[in-house]
Amino acid sequence: MTENSYLRTIWKRFKRHRLAMVSLVFLSFVIIIALLAPLIAPYHPDRISGDFGAPPGNGHLLGTDDVGRDVLSRLIYATRISLLVGVLSTAISTAIGVVLGLVSGFFGKFIDAVIMRFTDMVMSFPYLLLVLVAAAIFGPSLLNIIIILGFVNWPGVARLVRGNVLSLRERAFVQGALVAGLPKPYILFSEILPNTMAPVLIHSSSVMAFSILDEAALSFLGMGVQTPTASLGNMLGAATSQAVLTDLPWLWIPPGVVIVLLVMSVNFIGDAIRDAFDPTNPLV
Amino acid sequence: MNRGGLLRYILKRLLIAVPVLIGITLIDYLLMNLAGNPIDMLIGPRVTEAAKAAKMAELGLDQPFLVRYWLWLTELMRGNMGYSLMTYQPVAKMIAQNLSPTLLLMGTSMLLSFLISIPLGIYSALKQYTLRDYAIVGTAFLFISIPGFFLALVLVYLFSTKLGWLPSSGMKTLGGAGGMLDTLRHMIMPVLVLAASVTGSNIRYIRSSMLEILQQPYLRTAESKGIGRFKVIGKHAFRNAMIPIVTLIGLQLPMLLGGAVVVEQIFSWPGLGLMTMSAILNRDFPVIMGVSLLAAIAVLMANIITDILYAVVDPTIRYD
Secondary structure, three states: OOHHHHHHHHHHHHHHOHHHHHHHHHHHHHHHHHHOHHHHOOOOOOOEOOOOOOOOEOOEOOOEOOOOEEHHHHHHHHHHHHHHHHHHHHHHHHHHHHHHHHHHHHHOHHHHHHHHHHHHHHHHOOHHHHHHHHHHHHOOOHHHHHHHHHHHOOHHHHHHHHHHHHHHHOOHHHHHHHHOOOOHHHHHHHHHHHHOHHHHHHHHHHHHHHHHHHHHHHHHOOOOOOOOOOOHHHHHHHHHOHHHHHHOHHHHHHHHHHHHHHHHHHHHHHHHHHHHHOOOOOOO | OOHHHHHHHHHHHHHHHHHHHHHHHHHHHHHHHHOOOHHHHHOOOOOOHHHHHHHHHHHOOOOOHHHHHHHHHHHHHOOOOOEOOOOOOEHHHHHHHHHHHHHHHHHHHHHHHHHHHHHHHHHHHHOOOOHHHHHHHHHHHHHHHOOHHHHHHHHHHHHHHHOOOOOOOOOOOOOOOOOHHHHHHHHHHHHHHHHHHHHHHHHHHHHHHHHHHHOOHHHHHHHHOOOOHHHHHHHHHHHHHHHHHHHHHHHHHHHHHHHHHHHHHHHOOOOHHHHHHHHHHOOOHHHHHHHHHHHHHHHHHHHHHHHHHHHHHOOOOOOO
C-alpha cells in the first residue's frame, strides 16, 4: 500500500465516526473565530462597554459582566487563550515525552531504568496538586501556565513511546539497520520515530483535552490566567460569588458550555483517530 | 506463577519503589527550596542581616543543599513535617485533623463510581454498536469532558439556589443538630461531582476490557458447550474483566486527590483539599509540600499494591 492510499484509507475510516466529523467542523469553526478574534469580537474584551451586569440583548449578545465588559467578546478571547494553552503545552509535553521515551526504550539498561524511575516519581504526585504548587512558586501567568502544564504532562507520552520502541527494536527493519551499521541517532529518528507517531498523535489529543481542562481549573482557582485577561476558567471563577451564580447566569453558563464542547470535540476526534489507525478495523 | 516467584516479584517491586520514594522526597524538598528561603517565611522583614545569618546557622540552613536535605529527611522520619507559616501548627497534626472528611468524600465517590461504571461498561460492551451502547459511551465522554467545577456550579445553581433542596457548602448545618443524615445531605453534591470525573473514564476502560475478553476463544468454547449466555458472561467473562479493573483503583487515586482540591474548595468541605488550597493561596509552603509528599507516597503505595494484586489475581502474567 502506498503512503497516499494509506492516508486515504485512514481518512475514510475517520469519516465513519459521525460525532468526530461534527466535532471537526465545530473545532474548525472555533479555531477560525479564535484566530480572527480581533475582527469578530464586537467590543474590546477588557474594556467597559455597557451597563453593569446587563442581561443578554440590547447590543450585547451575551450581556455584560459585573463591571460592564461585553461577555461575548471576553468569551471569544478566552477561547483563544484556552486553545493556545492546549496546543502549546501539549507540544511541549509531547516533545519531552517522545525524546525521553525514545532514548529510554532504545538504549535500555541503566539509562532506561533512570528515566523510568524519574517518570514514576513525577507520576506519583497528584497532577493537579503539582501544577498548583508550581504555579504558586513561579507565579501564575499565561506563559508560566503553558510551561508548567507542558513540563508536568509528559510521563504518559514517555511511557507510551518507550513501550513502542521496545517492540519496534525487535522488528526486522530496525535489526537490519543496526546490523548494517547505520548511526544510532539516525535509526532512532528516521526508522523508529515515524512508526510510533500514530499512537503519539492519539495520545496527544487526550493530553490536549486535559490541558484545556487544567488551565480552566487553575484559572478558576485563581492560580492561572489573571484578570483582566479573560480565560474560560477565570470567567467561570466569577460564579463562585453567590450573587453572580444566582443573578448573572449569562456570565458563567456560556464559558462552561464552551469548555465542555471544546474538550468533548477534542476527545471525539482523538477517539476517531484511534479507530482509524486500528489495524483490526475493516478497510472501509 | 508459583509461590516463590510471586514472593520474589513482590520483593522486587518493593525494591524498585525505594529509589522512587527517595526521589519523591528529593523533588519535594527541591520544590520547597525553589519556593524561597525558609528564613524569609519564618521571620518578618524587619530583621537585620546578621540576625538572619545567626538564625540560619542555628537552624542549619547555611549548610549545603544535600546536608540540609538529609537533616530534613531525618526530621521527617521522626514524623516532623515542619510548621505552618500561617497557623504555626505542626503540619503533620494539621493533615491528620483534616484527613477524614477527604477520605470519606473520596471513598464514597470511588464506590459510587464503580457501582455505576461496572454494570454500564459491561452492558455497553455486550450491546456493542447499538443505540444504547452509543448512549452510554456518549455519556461517558460527556463526564470526561465536563470540568468538575462547572458541574459543581450547575448543581449548586439547580439544587441549592433554585430548588433549595441541598445545602451548598460545609459538612454540617450551622447551629443544627448535625448527625449522619445532615452530613449525608451535605455530601450528595460533592460526591456526585467527584464521582463524575472518574466514572466517564471507568466506563470506557471497563467497556474496552470487556470487549477484549468477549473475543477470547475460551468464551466461544464455553458458549458452544451450551451453558447459556448468562452463565458465560457472569462466570467466565466477568471474572476476567475484573482483573484490569484492579488497575483502575491505582489510576484513580491521583485523579481523585486532585479533584478533591477543586471540589472541597467549591463546597467548603472541611478536608485536606480545602486546607491545601488555602495554603496555596497563602503561599504556606510547608503545608503545601507536606500534603504533596503524603499524596505522592499514597499514590506510590497504591500503585505497588495494585501491581501485587495484579500478580496474585492473574496467574498467566509473567514478570522478569
